[in-house]
Amino acid sequence: MGLRQAYIIGTKMLIIDRNGIAIHSLIKRAIAPTIERGEMKEIHGIIVHQTGGSTAQSSIDSYKNPSANGAHFLIEKDGTIYQTASLYKQTWHIGKIKARCLLEKRCTPVELKSLQRFNPTQENKREMLKKVPARFPANQDSIGIELVGEALPRGGNIPDEKKTYQAVTSEQNNALQWLIAELTLTLRISMSEVFRHPEVSRKNPTEAISAKW
DSSP, rough: HHHHHHHHHHHHHOOOTTTTTTEETTEOOOOOOGGGSBBOOOEEEEEEEEEEESSSHHHHTTTTSSSOOOOOOETTTTOOEEEEEETTTTOOOOOOOOOHHHTTOOOOHHHHHHHTSOOHHHHHHTTSSTTTTTTTOGGGEEEEEEEEEEEEEEOOSSSSGGOOOOOOOOOHHHHHHHHHHHHHHHOOGGGGGEEEEHHBBOOOTTTTTTHHH
């Protein structure tokens, strides 16, 4: 059975145990306690990222650093899914969130006035006073999924915003579609609360642009 067929058919329904581990034959366990940042009491959304690295192992190795940040899942280019953090723990995978009203074109006059001055820190603080869906899902209430993929060209002398992320592979998209379907069903997350990283935070706009779910 090929990977695509395996993800379409599946082998059993996703189960999440009391430690926040997703139990399924298609998910490999690679939990990195160093990227877990405290209890996550509720889950309202899913954010899709790309790693900036070339392999899943390079990300897993980087998580050994006590100051490392990561997400809950990691998908290799061949579609292999790793769980890297408990679903009951926060990970710092997003950063400061943007005002959701801008994306949805529903900002009030008061909000528009506040946004006239570019201040991402204050914008994030104002947003965090709201609840989803009035704001985007944030670190405290969202699952992060990383897709292995580099931002090119390589080189520290090139600003991140000038780079372009590699296209997501078909195997990754098959795995991503299956994983998001399982997580949204099991955890009762609305599909309208699944976003690419640049949609919710000021990141390279090409990150995860070719991800499909």
